[in-house]
Amino acid sequence: xxxxxxxxxxxxxxxxxxxxxxxxxxxxxxxxxxxxxxxxxxxxxxxxxxxxxxxxxxxxxxxxxxxxxxxxxxxxxxxxxxxxxxxxxxxxxxxxxxxxxxxxxxxxxxxxxxxxxxxxxxxxxxxxxxxxxxxxxxxxxxxxxxxxxxxxxxxxxxxxxxxxxxxxxxxxxxxxxxxxxxxxxxxxxxxxxxxxxxxxxxxxxxxxxxxxxxxxxxxxxxxxxxxxxxxxxxxxxxxxxxxxxxxxxxxxxxxxxxxxxxxxxxxxxxxxxxxxxxxxxxxxxxxxxxxxxxxxxxxxxxxxxxxxxxxxxxxxxxxxxxxxxxxxxxxxxxxxxxxxxxxxxxxxxxxxxxxxxxxxxxxxxxxxxxxxxxxxxxxxxxxxxxxxxxxxxxxxxxxxxxxxxxxxxxxxxxxxxxxxxxxxxxxxxxxxxxxxxxxxxxxxxxxxxxxxxxxxxxxxxxxxxxxxxxxxxxxxxxxxxxxxxxxxxxxxxxxxxxxxxxxxxxxxxxxxxxxxxxxxxxxxxxxxxxxxxxxxxxxxxxxxxxxxxxxxxxxxxxxxxxxxxxxxxxxxxxxxxxxxxxxxxxxxxxxxxxxxxxxxxxxxxxxxxxxxxxxxxxxxxxxxxxxxxxxxxxxxxxxxxxxxxxxxxxxxxxxxxxxxxxxxxxxxxxxxxxxxxxxxxxxxxxxxxxxxxxxxxxxxxxxxxxxxxxxxxxxxxxxxxxxxxxxxxxxxxxxxxxxxxxxxxxxxxxxxxxxxxxxxxxxxxxxxxxxxxxxxxxxxxxxxxxxxxxxxxxxxxxxxxxxxxxxxxxxxxxxxxxxxxxxxxxxxxxxxxxxxxxxxxxxxxxxxxxxxxxxxxxxxxxxxxxxxxxxx
Amino acid sequence: xxxxxxxxxxxxxxxxxxxxxxxxxxxxxxxxxxxxxxxxxxxxxxxxxxxxxxxxxxxxxxxxxxxxxxxxxxxxxxxxxxxxxxxxxxxxxxxxxxxxxxxxxxxxx
Numbered sequence: 001x002x003x004x005x006x007x008x009x010x011x012x013x014x015x016x017x018x019x020x021x022x023x024x025x026x027x028x029x030x031x032x033x034x035x036x037x038x039x040x041x042x043x044x045x046x047x048x049x050x051x052x053x054x055x056x057x058x059x060x061x062x063x064x065x066x067x068x069x070x071x072x073x074x075x076x077x078x079x080x081x082x083x084x085x086x087x088x089x090x091x092x093x094x095x096x097x098x099x100x101x102x103x104x105x106x107x108x109x110x111x112x113x114x115x116x117x118x119x120x121x122x123x124x125x126x127x128x129x130x131x132x133x134x135x136x137x138x139x140x141x142x143x144x145x146x147x148x149x150x151x152x153x154x155x156x157x158x159x160x161x162x163x164x165x166x167x168x169x170x171x172x173x174x175x176x177x178x179x180x181x182x183x184x185x186x187x188x189x190x191x192x193x194x195x196x197x198x199x200x201x202x203x204x205x206x207x208x209x210x211x212x213x214x215x216x217x218x219x220x221x222x223x224x225x226x227x228x229x230x231x232x233x234x235x236x237x238x239x240x241x242x243x244x245x246x247x248x249x250x251x252x253x254x255x256x257x258x259x260x261x262x263x264x265x266x267x268x269x270x271x272x273x274x275x276x277x278x279x280x281x282x283x284x285x286x287x288x289x290x291x292x293x294x295x296x297x298x299x300x301x302x303x304x305x306x307x308x309x310x311x312x313x314x315x316x317x318x319x320x321x322x323x324x325x326x327x328x329x330x331x332x333x334x335x336x337x338x339x340x341x342x343x344x345x346x347x348x349x350x351x352x353x354x355x356x357x358x359x360x361x362x363x364x365x366x367x368x369x370x371x372x373x374x375x376x377x378x379x380x381x382x383x384x385x386x387x388x389x390x391x392x393x394x395x396x397x398x399x400x401x402x403x404x405x406x407x408x409x410x411x412x413x414x415x416x417x418x419x420x421x422x423x424x425x426x427x428x429x430x431x432x433x434x435x436x437x438x439x440x441x442x443x444x445x446x447x448x449x450x451x452x453x454x455x456x457x458x459x460x461x462x463x464x465x466x467x468x469x470x471x472x473x474x475x476x477x478x479x480x481x482x483x484x485x486x487x488x489x490x491x492x493x494x495x496x497x498x499x500x501x502x503x504x505x506x507x508x509x510x511x512x513x514x515x516x517x518x519x520x521x522x523x524x525x526x527x528x529x530x531x532x533x534x535x536x537x538x539x540x541x542x543x544x545x546x547x548x549x550x551x552x553x554x555x556x557x558x559x560x561x562x563x564x565x566x567x568x569x570x571x572x573x574x575x576x577x578x579x580x581x582x583x584x585x586x587x588x589x590x591x592x593x594x595x596x597x598x599x600x601x602x603x604x605x606x607x608x609x610x611x612x613x614x615x616x617x618x619x620x621x622x623x624x625x626x627x628x629x630x631x632x633x634x635x636x637x638x639x640x641x642x643x644x645x646x647x648x649x650x651x652x653x654x655x656x657x658x659x660x661x662x663x664x665x666x667x668x669x670x671x672x673x674x675x676x677x678x679x680x681x682x683x684x685x686x687x688x689x690x691x692x693x694x695x696x697x698x699x700x701x702x703x704x705x706x707x708x709x710x711x712x713x714x715x716x717x718x719x720x721x722x723x724x725x726x727x728x729x730x731x732x733x734x735x736x737x738x739x740x741x742x743x744x745x746x747x748x749x750x751x752x753x754x755x756x757x758x759x760x761x762x763x764x765x766x767x768x769x770x771x772x773x774x775x776x777x778x779x780x781x782x783x784x785x786x787x788x789x790x791x792x793x794x795x796x797x798x799x800x801x802x803x804x805x806x807x808x809x810x811x812x813x814x815x816x817x818x819x820x821x822x823x824x825x826x827x828x829x830x831x832x833x834x835x836x837x838x839x840x841x842x843x844x845x846x847x848x849x850x851x852x853x854x855x856x857x858x859x860x861x862x863x864x865x866x867x868x869x870x871x872x
Numbered sequence: 873x874x875x876x877x878x879x880x881x882x883x884x885x886x887x888x889x890x891x892x893x894x895x896x897x898x899x900x901x902x903x904x905x906x907x908x909x910x911x912x913x914x915x916x917x918x919x920x921x922x923x924x925x926x927x928x929x930x931x932x933x934x935x936x937x938x939x940x941x942x943x944x945x946x947x948x949x950x951x952x953x954x955x956x957x958x959x960x961x962x963x964x965x966x967x968x969x970x971x972x973x974x975x976x977x978x979x980x981x
Binding site for chain 1: 931
């Protein structure tokens with residue numbers, strides 16, 4: 001800056017010397033010194049203008065000009081503190097929310113998966129012919145595929161039935177989240193362990209010893225970061241596992257919940273094709289496409305189907321891993337991004353209107369500058385610099401907000417989303433924030449800038465006249481506002497639909513009495529290997545819990561409502577034939593103890609519940625089942641299903657028949673939003689099922705506050721076997737709540753956006769009408785002086801607001817019919833054109849808008865004619 | 873004030889200034905007068921073009937400036953050609969000659 005002052009002084013001196021020199025020459029030609037000096041100055045043609053041109057020679061000039069604009073802009077912003085604060089807050093919110101949501105979209109949908117060459121990673125599955133649901137595969141399918149495929153460098157499976165292990169021998173037994181995976185699992189991902197190694201090729205063979213890889217966090221939290229952790233032994237589900245490796249903390253798979261342990265899944269040669277519990281993964285060879293790999297996989301699956309002629313006819317399917325991982329969150333996330341984008345537009349329009357109102361007030365300043373020789377471009381640049389400064393300041397605040405919002409989201413938001421651990425505000429996200437700041441700044445600065453710099457000098461210089469330029473600013477203002485109202489309505493209707501759908505969803509009856517029910521998970525270790533031992537354990541445990549004070553009924557089950565279904569099974573009704581080419585009829589199937597229905601409060605419709613006296617434990621005992629109402633209606637119609645027989649599992653004419661002894665009410669096991677489907681219950685102690693009953697959910701109905709029962713139950717369990725943990729203790733109400741967490745979250749979020757949109761448009765409307773009233777104060781004064789009624793003035797001002805509102809509503813309604821189609825898949829039994837949602841939100845908008853207009857209109861109607869006429 | 877400089881081919885002002893200074897160092901008014909004299913009144917460079925041009929040439933390193941006493945014993949900023957300025961003048965003159973001969977040929981053809 002010092003240098004700049006020097007050059008400036010020098011330039012001054014030089015120009016003075018020049019003028020002097022010209023004047024001297026004129027004196028020699030005979031002019032008087034005064035005349036000479038004056039005409040010399042005239043010839044220079046304006047000292048300032050020449051200086052300006054000289055300064056313009058260097059690049060510093062451009063920077064200097066920009067900095068000057070910035071300084072000036074900041075000064076102007078400080079001059080109008082209220083307006084600036086409102087604008088800053090609005091922008092900060094708009095940018096903050098956009099940045100936060102974008103950071104989710106970026107981490108979950110946009111970024112490549114955090115593994116080397118992630119585009120080569122593929123997930124496979126099968127579906128039954130005619131059904132589109134992708135399903136897990138069997139050991140038989142996997143082994144054949146692994147040994148014959150040519151498309152992949154590595155293939156592996158994750159056993160999706162395993163989700164946790166009972167860790168014992170280290171103090172209190174504990175349920176640790178983990179999965180079983182086959183030997184090549186870590187080589188598929190290509191991520192090196194922090195310590196030790198992944199699994200060796202032969203370690204998933206039949207009869208191999210138990211090995212486990214642990215997460216860095218588990219190593220730290222449970223083993224105190226023991227440097228000699230390798231070769232230590234963990235007892236998982238009662239079986240010793242040797243620790244062979246530690247995975248770094250940034251390796252996650254599966255990604256929906258934290259995984260602390262990856263234990264080896266042994267692949268024994270299968271006796272039959274089912275069960276289907278494996279998720280196959282693979283790393284494609286270079287140059288092989290997913291389609292090619294899928295075709296090959298399909299052939300292999302067909303071969304396996306041919307080997308097991310009694311099994312279901314399956315079709316193979318493959319998907320890129322990322323697509324598979326994010327498929328069910330991509331629509332909700334994109335809807336959120338769309339909603340927040342709309343909100344950003346509203347913010348921009350609102351700030352544009354704020355600036356426009358002020359720009360009108362600055363019209364004479366601008367006119368003066370233009371009269372003094374500033375070009376229109378110069379003024380537009382200055383005003384755009386101002387608005388960009390404003391938006392960047394708002395953006396800085398916004399990014400801070402986004403940091404907080406993202407943290408809060410990770411802590412309080414709905415878990416169970418893939419790739420959440422990758423969510424952070426990284427440079428890419430910051431760049432996004434910066435771009436929308438600058439873009440927004442230019443967008444909301446443009447209208448005011450063009451408006452104010454409109455060349456109509458004389459009009460604006462005459463301060464008091466209502467110049468044409470001000471009228472045109474007012475028009476721009478109104479057009480913007482109409483759009484704002486329209487956008488707000490689109491958001492509000494969207495949120496209205498989501499709310500309505502959510503209310504419907506949360507008032508869906510789950511099919512039982514959800515109050516006073518405590519649930520927990522109990523899994524018996526593999527040392528419970530023979531049926532009598534398992535049955536003895538359950539019988540003793542259920543008897544002990546049943547007599548606890550406050551316990552009314554207790555039962556166990558493999559599946560819990562509202563969404564913890566474990567098994568679906570094909571079934572055949574006696575007298576019907578099964579067609580292998582058609583999709584099989586599937587039922588939710590679970591095994592339960594006799595008192596399960598009473599503990600959960602499921603009503604009996606016909607027949608009877610299971611009874612402890614049922615003889616089912618022997619190999620030759622007759623099999624019995626209970627079915628639900630839907631199954632009774634769909635497959636037996638008006639006939640009495642009691643005493644009729646069905647077969648479950650893969651269709652096999654030699655399979656034993658199961659006799660229906662009862663019909664119970666429908667219970668939702670696949671989510672509250674699932675439709676009614678057939679359900680089959682079998683006794684847990686039936687010979688064929690006993691081994692499945694090692695992992696059960698406990699259901700306890702209490703006569704008092706359910707959570708209070710947990711300590712007593714835990715004590716009974718410890719008394720029976722101290723190595724078995726009582727895990728996932730929750731009340732049924734909590735389970736129902738948790739099953740809706742994503743829906744609740746997005747409904748709240750979008751409703752929050754909609755409320756803000758409403759607020760912003762109300763502020764916009766209020767500001768516009770206030771402004772318009774202040775402009776018309778004199779006119780109103782004259783009208784009142786001439787005898788206009790107060791009510792008439794009120795109506796006149798209100799009608800101006802109502803006209804804008806009407807056009808805005810129209811735009812919003814048309815936009816909504818179009819836009820709400822996007823959220824169709826998120827709605828539960830609610831049409832995208834649900835009349836009530838449209839009506840209720842429109843009425844809310846009208847009511848709020850009326851209020852926003854009423855306040856200034858009332859002020860207008862109170863105008864004192866004398867004051868008004870003296871105004872200005 | 874009519875802008876007679878419009879007649880000046882774009883970019884030639886720099887060359888004229890360099891040429892004017894080739895003989896001796898001069899101040900701004902002197903340069904202006906000299907150009908007018910030699911062109912016999914055809915080119916009257918106005919200050920709004922002259923001063924930015926001087927600044928530009930100085931920044932390019934083709935001119936040096938120094939405050940000196942004038943013939944009227946006032947002080948003025950004198951501009952002198954630097955070595956690279958001389959080189960620039962030569963190349964610009966050569967370029968100009970080539971172009972003007974070419975233009976003349978076209979016009980006479």
